[in-house]
Amino acid sequence: VCKALPVAKSGGPAVRYVVNAPIDAFVIGGLSFAVYLVFRLVPSTQSAALIGTISPLLVWGVSYPHFFSTSNRLYGSPTLRRHYPMTALVTPIIFLVGALASFASPGTVAPAFVKLYQLWSPYHFSGQTLGLTLLYARRGSLPIDRTLRRFLTAAIYSTFVYTTARAERAGVEGRFFGVTYPSLNLPSAIITIAKLGVWISVAALVGHLLVRQRRQLARLPWIVLLPMATQFVWFTTAPMPVYRNLVFFFHSLQYLYVAWSLQLHQRLDATGKTPSQRFVWDESARWMAVNIVGGFALFWALPYVGRLSGQTIGFSTAVIFVAIQTHHFFVDGVIWRLRSAGARSPMLSTLDEVSGRSPSDLAVAPS
Amino acid sequence: MNGILVGVLVIGGLALAAVIGLFVIANQRLQRRLPQSRHAMTALATVGLIIGFALWAALVGGADQLTGTVLFVLAIAIFRLMNHFEPPPGDDQPAPSLIKERPRSPL
Numbered sequence: 001v002c003k004a005l006p007v008a009k010s011g012g013p014a015v016r017y018v019v020n021a022p023i024d025a026f027v028i029g030g031l032s033f034a035v036y037l038v039f040r041l042v043p044s045t046q047s048a049a050l051i052g053t054i055s056p057l058l059v060w061g062v063s064y065p066h067f068f069s070t071s072n073r074l075y076g077s078p079t080l081r082r083h084y085p086m087t088a089l090v091t092p093i094i095f096l097v098g099a100l101a102s103f104a105s106p107g108t109v110a111p112a113f114v115k116l117y118q119l120w121s122p123y124h125f126s127g128q129t130l131g132l133t134l135l136y137a138r139r140g141s142l143p144i145d146r147t148l149r150r151f152l153t154a155a156i157y158s159t160f161v162y163t164t165a166r167a168e169r170a171g172v173e174g175r176f177f178g179v180t181y182p183s184l185n186l187p188s189a190i191i192t193i194a195k196l197g198v199w200i201s202v203a204a205l206v207g208h209l210l211v212r213q214r215r216q217l218a219r220l221p222w223i224v225l226l227p228m229a230t231q232f233v234w235f236t237t238a239p240m241p242v243y244r245n246l247v248f249f250f251h252s253l254q255y256l257y258v259a260w261s262l263q264l265h266q267r268l269d270a271t272g273k274t275p276s277q278r279f280v281w282d283e284s285a286r287w288m289a290v291n292i293v294g295g296f297a298l299f300w301a302l303p304y305v306g307r308l309s310g311q312t313i314g315f316s317t318a319v320i321f322v323a324i325q326t327h328h329f330f331v332d333g334v335i336w337r338l339r340s341a342g343a344r345s346p347m348l349s350t351l352d353e354v355s356g357r358s359p360s361d362l363a364v365a366p367s
Numbered sequence: 368m369n370g371i372l373v374g375v376l377v378i379g380g381l382a383l384a385a386v387i388g389l390f391v392i393a394n395q396r397l398q399r400r401l402p403q404s405r406h407a408m409t410a411l412a413t414v415g416l417i418i419g420f421a422l423w424a425a426l427v428g429g430a431d432q433l434t435g436t437v438l439f440v441l442a443i444a445i446f447r448l449m450n451h452f453e454p455p456p457g458d459d460q461p462a463p464s465l466i467k468e469r470p471r472s473p474l
Contacts, residue, residue: 119446120446165439168439184436186435190436
């Protein structure tokens with residue numbers, strides 16, 4: 001993939017960011033931090049009316065397109081379908097069976113199906129956070145050895161355990177559209193242990209980074225730690241229901257940002273066009289339009305198909321959403337591995353390479 | 368009732384682990400012919416998790432604290448397992464081996 005593309009010199013400032021430092025910082029974590037601070041400092045901004053006004057824009061313009069972009073990437077590529085026949089062909093059947101069983105058994109299977117989604121979702125977010133951390137480390141030519149990777153993984157996933165434990169505490173009943181599901185009823189001691197786990201893993205990571213610094217090993221650039229810091233704000237701060245609803249948007253925005261960069265590079269390689277700003281605008285508009293239309297098909301049309309079963313639209317929406325999103329979680333865990341050369345090469349490239357700017361920073365990649 | 372539930376979950380978990388183990392064995396032997404079999408194990412683990420939750424919902428409509436804690440740990444373990452069994456394309460690393468292959472005779 002991208003053999004013919006020029007790529008920026010490895011490890012320099014030209015490749016450290018997808019676009020540039022301010023925009024990467026804004027998308028990966030800056031927006032999450034800014035909204036959090038505004039909500040905390042000015043509580044009146046957490047109004048349901050305001051969120052009700054902007055949420056359709058965020059959901060239909062960002063969140064749902066991000067789900068479709070995964071499916072589009074997998075099923076639109078014969079190469080990926082050949083690489084992952086089980087993921088491409090078998091997992092949709094499994095989740096379809098889960099959806100059909102939920103329609104057949106709304107009181108028993110459907111709550112379990114939703115519960116699976118509720119548990120998997122923050123785990124999936126953590127996977128993306130770790131992926132972004134490793135991606136930016138590679139972009140900075142920073143070697144992540146096994147020990148550092150373990151500390152990073154522990155710190156990131158400890159927040160998943162903590163937020164899940166908090167959500168599954170005793171006496172809390174959840175509702176996802178038209179499906180009500182009970183909690184795992186975890187004792188408060190588990191939440192305390194999970195919280196302790198977060199502190200210990202963070203302390204261990206900080207200690208390890210200080211030891212690295214004393215040994216004069218390469219210092220982690222701030223952008224490498226930004227995804228993790230962002231997830232800490234999402235998962236470990238005092239709960240704010242309105243903010244929690246926006247976390248899906250922040251996560252989707254991060255995803256679309258990286259997927260957009262990958263799409264531009266692969267499309268340029270496939271079409272053989274000349275890198276230019278015109279190409280970037282045209283291809284970005286085309287790709288987003290496809291994802292938005294696909295998002296409507298998945299998240300608006302399919303629930304109405306499910307309603308033909310005789311269930312309410314709320315119930316159908318819950319089951320269809322769970323089926324689509326869990327399939328997305330599964331596929332995402334497969335197609336974005338940095339160990340895959342097909343995904344790694346364009347993911348380490350920059351916008352300048354497809355827009356034709358800053359040719360002095362670029363070198364021709366060996367084929 | 369709680370003891371029975373925990374027993375069912377533990378036995379179910381062990382049975383699932385045994386099935387996954389069998390797949391791993393099959394994977395070791397058939398790896399060259401069937402490199403994608405680890406995905407089947409991932410799918411199997413997912414199905415196991417869905418069945419586990421269905422069992423929970425069917426029997427109690429909500430978990431008591433001990434059952435919930437067991438399910439919580441089981442869910443985290445299965446998610447980790449799924450990561451473990453997903454190889455990227457071009458990954459020429461062998462699958463994690465649970466069986467030591469016998470050294471072959473040079474003859």
